[in-house]
Amino acid sequence: MTSTGRRNAVNNVMLALTGLCTVLTVSVLFLILGFLLWNGWRSLDWNFFTKLPLPAGEPGGGMANAIVGSGIMILIAVLIGVPVGFLGGIYLAEFGGGTLPFLVRYTADLLNGVPSIVIGIFAWTVVVVPMHHFSAWAGGFALSLMMIPIGLRSTEQFLHAVPNPLREGSLALGASKTRTIFSVVVPAAKQGILTGMILGVARIAGETAPLLFTSFNNQYWSDKLGEPTASLPFMIYYFAVSPYEDWHRQAWAAGLVLLALVLIANIAARWILSRGVSIQRG
Amino acid sequence: MGQVAVVAVPPSRAQSFTKRLREGDQIAHLITLIFAASILLMTVFLVYELWVHSAPSRAKFGLGFLFSQTWDPVAEKFGALPFIYGTVLTSVLALLISVPLGVGAAIFLSELAPPRISSVLTFLVELLAAVPSVIFGLLAIFTLVPLLRQYVEPFLKRTLGFLPLFQGPAYGVGYLAAGVILAIMTFPFIISISREALLAVPREQREAALAVGATKWESTWKVVVPFARLGIIGSVFLALARALGETMAVTMVIGNDTAMHASLLAPGYTIAALIANQFTEATGDVYPAALIELGLVLFFLTMILNASARLLILATTAKGSRTE
Amino acid sequence: MKKQWFWISLLAAAGTVAVSAETINAAGATFPAPIYQKWFEAYRKAHPDVQINYQSVGSGAGIQQLTQGTVDFGASDMPMTDDQISKITKFKVLHFPTVLGGVVPVYNIAGVTAELKFTGDTLAAIFLGKINKWNDAALKKDNPGVNLPNEDITVVHRSDGSGTSFVWSDYFSKVSPEWKSKVGASTSVNWPVGLGGKGNEGVAGLVKQTPSSIGYVELIYAAQNKMSYGLVRNAAGTFVKADFNTVSEAAAGAAKNMPDDFRVSITNAPGKNAYPISTFTWLLIPNKLDGAKKAAVTGFLKWMLSTGQQDTQAMFYSPLPKPVVAKEEKQIGSIQ
Numbered sequence: 001m002t003s004t005g006r007r008n009a010v011n012n013v014m015l016a017l018t019g020l021c022t023v024l025t026v027s028v029l030f031l032i033l034g035f036l037l038w039n040g041w042r043s044l045d046w047n048f049f050t051k052l053p054l055p056a057g058e059p060g061g062g063m064a065n066a067i068v069g070s071g072i073m074i075l076i077a078v079l080i081g082v083p084v085g086f087l088g089g090i091y092l093a094e095f096g097g098g099t100l101p102f103l104v105r106y107t108a109d110l111l112n113g114v115p116s117i118v119i120g121i122f123a124w125t126v127v128v129v130p131m132h133h134f135s136a137w138a139g140g141f142a143l144s145l146m147m148i149p150i151g152l153r154s155t156e157q158f159l160h161a162v163p164n165p166l167r168e169g170s171l172a173l174g175a176s177k178t179r180t181i182f183s184v185v186v187p188a189a190k191q192g193i194l195t196g197m198i199l200g201v202a203r204i205a206g207e208t209a210p211l212l213f214t215s216f217n218n219q220y221w222s223d224k225l226g227e228p229t230a231s232l233p234f235m236i237y238y239f240a241v242s243p244y245e246d247w248h249r250q251a252w253a254a255g256l257v258l259l260a261l262v263l264i265a266n267i268a269a270r271w272i273l274s275r276g277v278s279i280q281r282g
Numbered sequence: 283m284g285q286v287a288v289v290a291v292p293p294s295r296a297q298s299f300t301k302r303l304r305e306g307d308q309i310a311h312l313i314t315l316i317f318a319a320s321i322l323l324m325t326v327f328l329v330y331e332l333w334v335h336s337a338p339s340r341a342k343f344g345l346g347f348l349f350s351q352t353w354d355p356v357a358e359k360f361g362a363l364p365f366i367y368g369t370v371l372t373s374v375l376a377l378l379i380s381v382p383l384g385v386g387a388a389i390f391l392s393e394l395a396p397p398r399i400s401s402v403l404t405f406l407v408e409l410l411a412a413v414p415s416v417i418f419g420l421l422a423i424f425t426l427v428p429l430l431r432q433y434v435e436p437f438l439k440r441t442l443g444f445l446p447l448f449q450g451p452a453y454g455v456g457y458l459a460a461g462v463i464l465a466i467m468t469f470p471f472i473i474s475i476s477r478e479a480l481l482a483v484p485r486e487q488r489e490a491a492l493a494v495g496a497t498k499w500e501s502t503w504k505v506v507v508p509f510a511r512l513g514i515i516g517s518v519f520l521a522l523a524r525a526l527g528e529t530m531a532v533t534m535v536i537g538n539d540t541a542m543h544a545s546l547l548a549p550g551y552t553i554a555a556l557i558a559n560q561f562t563e564a565t566g567d568v569y570p571a572a573l574i575e576l577g578l579v580l581f582f583l584t585m586i587l588n589a590s591a592r593l594l595i596l597a598t599t600a601k602g603s604r605t606e
Numbered sequence: 607m608k609k610q611w612f613w614i615s616l617l618a619a620a621g622t623v624a625v626s627a628e629t630i631n632a633a634g635a636t637f638p639a640p641i642y643q644k645w646f647e648a649y650r651k652a653h654p655d656v657q658i659n660y661q662s663v664g665s666g667a668g669i670q671q672l673t674q675g676t677v678d679f680g681a682s683d684m685p686m687t688d689d690q691i692s693k694i695t696k697f698k699v700l701h702f703p704t705v706l707g708g709v710v711p712v713y714n715i716a717g718v719t720a721e722l723k724f725t726g727d728t729l730a731a732i733f734l735g736k737i738n739k740w741n742d743a744a745l746k747k748d749n750p751g752v753n754l755p756n757e758d759i760t761v762v763h764r765s766d767g768s769g770t771s772f773v774w775s776d777y778f779s780k781v782s783p784e785w786k787s788k789v790g791a792s793t794s795v796n797w798p799v800g801l802g803g804k805g806n807e808g809v810a811g812l813v814k815q816t817p818s819s820i821g822y823v824e825l826i827y828a829a830q831n832k833m834s835y836g837l838v839r840n841a842a843g844t845f846v847k848a849d850f851n852t853v854s855e856a857a858a859g860a861a862k863n864m865p866d867d868f869r870v871s872i873t874n875a876p877g878k879n880a881y882p883i884s885t886f887t888w889l890l891i892p893n894k895l896d897g898a899k900k901a902a903v904t905g906f907l908k909w910m911l912s913t914g915q916q917d918t919q920a921m922f923y924s925p926l927p928k929p930v931v932a933k934e935e936k937q938i939g940s941i942q
Contacts, residue, residue, distance in 0.1 A: 011497035015394060021386030022395075025469045026403055029410045035421055055643035056807075057830045084317050091314035104318045107325040113588035114328070115527025117554045118577045121561070122328045125335055132675045134631070145328075148321060178310035206414020209529035209554070213562050216676075218659050219643070220629070220650075227629055228659060233416045237530060240420045241803070243810035243831045248424075255417045266412045270405070355767065355794045423815075431816070451758040453801055454816065538765035538802030549801045559804060563666035563767040565673060565690065 033259070040256030043249040053219060053235070059246050063254055065221050069136065069229040070205065073215060076140025076225075077147050077204055082197055084144075085151020089193075092152070093159035094181055105156075112149035119145050120210040128214055134228040139215030143207060147200040154196020158189040195269040202265035206258055208233035232258055332578045339571035347575065353540040355564075360572035362579060364542040368457065368550040369580070372532065373525040375461025375546070376468055381518055383465075384472030385507075388514075391473070392480035393502050404477060411470035419534035422463045427454040427535055430462070435547050450545040455537040458546045463531045468521035475520065479513025479598050480506060516594030523587035527580060529554040553580045627654065628898050633661040634668020634681025636805035637770045637824045638705055638887045641921045642681065645914050649906055656902040664805055666767015666793045672699070672890055678899055680890040683707075683769025684793055685869035697892040700941065701868040702934055704910060706857050706924040708848030709773050709883045710835040712828040713820040714813050715740060717755065722836040723748045723845045726781030726874075726882070729838065732820060733761055733778065734785060735799035740818065748845075755818070762812045762821035765802025767793040773885040774822045777873040781882075822883075825849075826922040840882040841874050848881045853924040856884035861927030868934070886926075894942050907938050 051062030088108070092101050123142035128134055162185050170180040186193070208231075216228035217238070232254055239251035339347065339360065350361025387407070391400045431454025442448045483506045491501035507514070537549020538559060553576045564570040627650075639662035646658040663671075665682035672680035673694050681704075691699055711724055718740075728744050731737040737744060741754040764771045772793045778785040789795050801816070803809035806823045810831055813821040825848050828835040837845040846852050856875040864870065874882045895903055911934055915925040926934075 007497050007500065011499040014499045014503070015390075018386040018390035018394065021383045022390045022403060025383055025387045025410075025473060026406050028466055028469065029406055029413075032410075032413060032417070032421060035425060036417070039424075055647055056640050084320060087314045087317035088321050090310065091318035095311050095314065100315070100319070100322075104322050107322045109588065109592065110585060111321065111325045111328070113523055113527075113584050115529065115554055115577075115580055115584055117527070117529045117557050118332070118581050119328075121335075121557070121574055121577050122331055124561075125331045126327075128676065129674075134676055145324070152321065177308070181310045202412055206412075206416065208414070208416045209558060212558055216633075217661050219646075219661075220627075220657050220659055223627060223629060228631055228661070233414060233530075236416050236420055237534070240416075240423055241534060241805075241811050242807040243814045243827065243833075244807075251420055255420050258414060259417055262412050262414060263409060266409055354796060356790075356792045428815070451760055453760055455801060455812075538804070539800070540796070559765055560767075562663055563670045565666070565670045565767075566693070 036252065036256045036259055039249075039252035040254075043253035044256065048250065048253050052221070053230075056242070056244055056247070061246075061250070063230075063232065063235055063250065065218060066230040066232045066235045066254070067257075069215070069218070069222065070232040072225070073136050073140040073143055073211070073229060073231060074201060074205055076136065077143035078197075078201060080141065080144035081147030081200065082151055085148045085197075085200070086155050086193065088148070089152045089155025089159060090181060090186070092156040094177075094185070096156075108149045108152050111145065112153075114145075116146065116207055116209040117212075120212055120214055123210060123214045131226065133226055134214065134216035136215055136222060136225045136227070136229040139211045139229060139231065142210035142214050143204040146204050146207060146210065150200035150203060151196055154199070155189075155193050158192025158196070159185060161192065162188045191272055191275065195273045198265050198269040198272070202262045202269070205265070206233055206262055208237055329581070332574060332581060336571050336575035336578050338567045339575045342568055343572075347572070348579070351542055355560075355569055358566065358568045360568070362553075362572075362576055364540055365551050365553045365556050365576060366579065367542050368536070369526055369552040369554070369583075371457055371546075371550070372460040372464055372536070372552055373522055375457065376464030376525045377518060377522060379462065379465035380468045380472055380521065384469050384517075384521075385476055385514060387469075388473050388476035388480055389502055389507070392477045393498070393506070400477075404474060407470050407473050409470075410466075411474075415467070415528060415530040416534075418463055418467055418531040422459065422531060422535045426463060427459055430454045430459055434458075439547070446544045447546050450543070450547050452547055453537060453549060455535050456547055456549045457536070457543075459535040459537075460532045460550075460552070461546070463535060464525045464528055467528060467531065468525055471521040471524060472514075472517050475517035475595065476510070476514045479510035479517070479595070482513070482598065483509045510598060512594045513598030516591045516598065519587050519591035519594065523584045523591065526587070527554060527584050528552075529558050533558050553577070627657040628902050630656070630658045630679070630899055630902055631661075631677045632658055632668075632679050632681065632889075633663050633671045633677045634890070635665045635683045635769050635887055636662045636807060637665075637683045637707060637709075637885075638681065638923070639806070640826050640830070641705060641917060641923055644917060644921065645910060646906075648917075649909055652909075653902075653905065656906065658902075658906065662805060662807070664764070664766040665769030665772070668890065669767075672892075678895070679892065679903065681888065682890060683885055683887045684772035685867075685871075685888060686890065697894040700891045700893050700937060702889040702891055702907060702937065703868050703886040703926055703930060704889055704914075705918050706853050706884060706886055706926065707922075708825045708853045708856075708881045708924075709770055709777075709822050709885065710825050710828050710848045711820060711838065712810065712813055712823050712833050712835045714817060714833065715755065715757070716817050718752060719834060720749070720752045721834065721847065722752065723839070724836050725839045726777065730778045730782035730785045732759055733763070733798070733800070734782075734788065735761070738799075757818040760816050760819035761797075761800030762803055762809050762816070762819055763797045763800045764805075764809060766804050768805075769793060769885075769887065770806055770822065770824060771795065773871075773873060773883060776871055777883045780874040824922075825853075829922045838882050840880050841876055842878050842880070844878060846879055846881050848883070850919050850922075850924050852879050852881035853884045854927070856880040856882070857886070857924070857927055857930075860886070861929050864930050864933060866933075868930075868937075891941060893940055900941060904938055904941055908935070911935060 047062045050064050054061035119142050123138050127138035127141050170184040211231050218228045218230045222229045236251050236254045239247035348362050351363045352359045352361045435452035438448045487505050491505040532552050533555040539549040557573050642660050668680035668682050671677040738759050741756050775795050776791040779791040803812040806827050809821040810823050810827040813819045837847045839845050855877045856872050860870045860872050872884050911931050918925045
């Protein structure tokens with residue numbers, strides 16, 4: 001074989017291999033979806049959404065309290081995390097450039113990289129220990145810490161993307177800087193900011209590690225936010241490692257529900273973004 | 283009266299700030315500054331809490347903690363080595379699998395695939411990053427572990443069993459299972475960021491290579507990839523940082539053994555999995571402090587990796603945008 | 607508006623009628639968790655204002671949470687040591703035995719449905735890693751006629767701090783000098799070999815899914831999951847299967863000589879048909895509880911000592927001996 005022939009052969013083989021790599025990696029997503037659909041779909045029933053977990057071995061239990069518990073803690077995380085991320089992002093985008101903004105950016109990146117189990121430790125020392133109680137507050141607080149950097153970064157990014165003439169025009173018309181920011185710049189970036197928040201929620205919805213020793217778990221409805229709370233990701237973990245077939249079944253169902261929520265949020269965020277960008281351009 | 287000052291004294295910065303505050307101009311500045319500063323304070327507080335709560339362990343064991351293999355809650359003697367080993371081993375294993383596959387896919391997506399298909403496929407891969415860890419764990423327990431136990435590990439034992447790396451019973455769970463599931467979890471990072479780095483390479487580089495007669499593969503492998511190598515390495519660091527801190531999927535398949543083993547087929551522990559399993563039962567002062575100290579070690583590891591990754595990725599995009 | 611209706615209908619469907627239930631948080635041993643969950647649920651149906659949230663996290667975690675004050679009471683299969691008790695300064699811990707149970711060697715061997723016989727020596731040797739194949743001579747000797755395969759034994763133990771581990775290792779310490787010197791008895795021992803599962807549930811799960819494996823769980827976990835478990839030779843030399851009667855017989859001696867703080871070990875008990883790896887399991891109740899919680903807990907304890915004991919046989923545990931029940935009823939009065 002000539003040198004060119006050999007080189008061409010290598011070319012074709014290597015390029016085919018890269019195609020194979022792509023097929024393998026992309027197919028993982030479909031495998032995951034497939035397995036969850038196959039195992040989880042058969043297990044979803046009305047009981048799952050409405051009943052409380054029953055003692056081991058008794059069929060017919062559900063995860064109603066876990067679904068609501070997750071919802072409550074995500075809500076707490078949003079109530080804390082969204083304002084902090086949003087307003088912090090405005091600070092970085094509109095008043096950035098000095099040492100304080102640099103430090104804020106750096107520590108937000110740091111916070112983003114902190115392993116979720118370490119966030120759980122921090123929430124335990126700061127909320128659980130003083131309260132002497134596992135609680136939804138602690139779980140929500142831990143989740144908010146994970147949400148803040150995502151909200152911050154996306155807010156800053158999309159505010160930066162707003163063209164300067166918009167700001168200058170507003171200021172030239174006599175509006176104060178504050179007015180300019182909240183009435184002109186933010187609305188122009190609102191699609192992107194919303195997207196960032198949705199992605200943040202999708203990320204924390206599936207987190208388990210920070211909840212292990214903050215919200216703990218509950219067999220029943222938690223009647224106060226200061227009580228241990230059940231959560232969907234925790235139940236998946238707990239049921240998956242157990243020996244009971246009925247619990248495995250429920251873990252698949254819960255996995256399907258959780259993944260569906262996370263994927264829908266991600267796809268919705270993308271869709272909003274793609275619409276928003278074209279509106280900005282037009 | 284004295285003389286009139288000729289030079290106008292500019293108002294002090296604080297005076298002008300409060301003046302502008304009253305005029306409503308600086309309200310946004312103040313409010314947003316407070317919230318932004320709270321992030322800074324919270325993160326500092328986090329490191330502080332980790333440091334303070336790990337004090338009993340740091341005082342008792344000193345630096346030797348990092349090199350000791352003993353983990354004995356009853357005698358209150360703790361050492362971090364098996365867990366640092368497990369964490370690093372599983373992460374390196376994950377990268378050994380995901381970097382070749384990921385960079386290969388990134389090359390395909392940036393060089394070969396038509397742009398629309400490339401975007402769609404990249405989007406799908408990025409969705410993988412959104413899948414929660416516990417779901418990977420759920421799948422791993424019921425699909426990956428039996429696969430490893432029944433087919434892959436016996437095969438490895440038959441073919442490579444002379445190496446201590448592949449000896450011992452085929453449990454299914456263990457370092458290998460954790461490494462494989464981590465590899466799957468790091469695909470999106472490698473692919474997405476490497477693809478960006480490759481796309482940032484100026485067209486002229488490719489065209490120049492092709493002009494002197496290189497095949498597409500040669501142009502890619504010998505010119506484009508090296509040009510983007512900083513970004514690709516950055517993606518590897520980022521993936522590594524993610525893998526080190528991964529908790530749930532690893533906890534569910536690592537086999538939970540506090541001893542160190544040479545074989546990849548053996549059960550072990552990572553720092554994150556250990557903390558997840560043992561934190562709620564850590565009695566006394568030293569035990570929880572030892573776990574928190576491990577958390578601190580993990581925190582520093584990921585912090586250094588993340589910082590290096592950001593710098594590398596920054597360097598690539600800056601380099602790419604420079605016109606040569 | 608729609609959201610509110612959804613939440614309300616969820617609540618209604620779940621059958622929670624309690625307006626202000628007293629939620630009591632408890633955590634601890636996985637060993638008795640199935641019957642505790644059943645009891646707390648049954649008690650809640652009878653007394654809707656008392657909701658006891660029990661988390662099955664292992665004896666070690668139960669003791670720790672009680673010490674930290676993050677739960678109202680704990681549960682453990684190993685009685686608290688003096689050291690552990692001294693760490694709690696806010697109140698004194700009262701041990702209340704609840705049931706008797708047996709820890710069984712549960713296994714998953716392809717093609718073997720027979721009930722295997724184990725001696726203390728062989729079991730200890732398996733868990734020490736000295737016997738590592740099913741067709742080892744020692745195992746074949748005790749099980750003639752059973753076709754034991756030439757497969758590696760996968761040992762499964764607990765990864766968390768476990769009272770069940772304490773009972774298991776306590777038994778080994780009594781029958782195997784090598785185990786006693788090398789490993790010892792505690793809730794967290796350094797297991798020489800094997801995989802770690804979290805909780806009795808995790809061990810059962812691992813054994814169920816891993817061929818050629820052996821682990822140790824409370825009888826109910828083996829029975830509920832239809833897993834094979836073996837007989838163990840007791841101090842009198844009989845190979846005994848854990849059940850209602852054999853476990854009760856193991857407690858006969860302790861019933862007569864129960865110490866005031868109820869902390870005893872009944873492993874390797876004398877008695878012709880006593881199951882050698884039996885144990886009491888305890889609720890760890892503070893002797894000081896405030897108003898509503900005190901009423902709820904003392905009410906539950908009284909119920910547990912009378913009505914609750916009737917559930918034991920169906921759930922593969924054994925009831926408390928009558929003298930012990932009487933003694934406990936007196937201890938309830940110590941809760942202020």
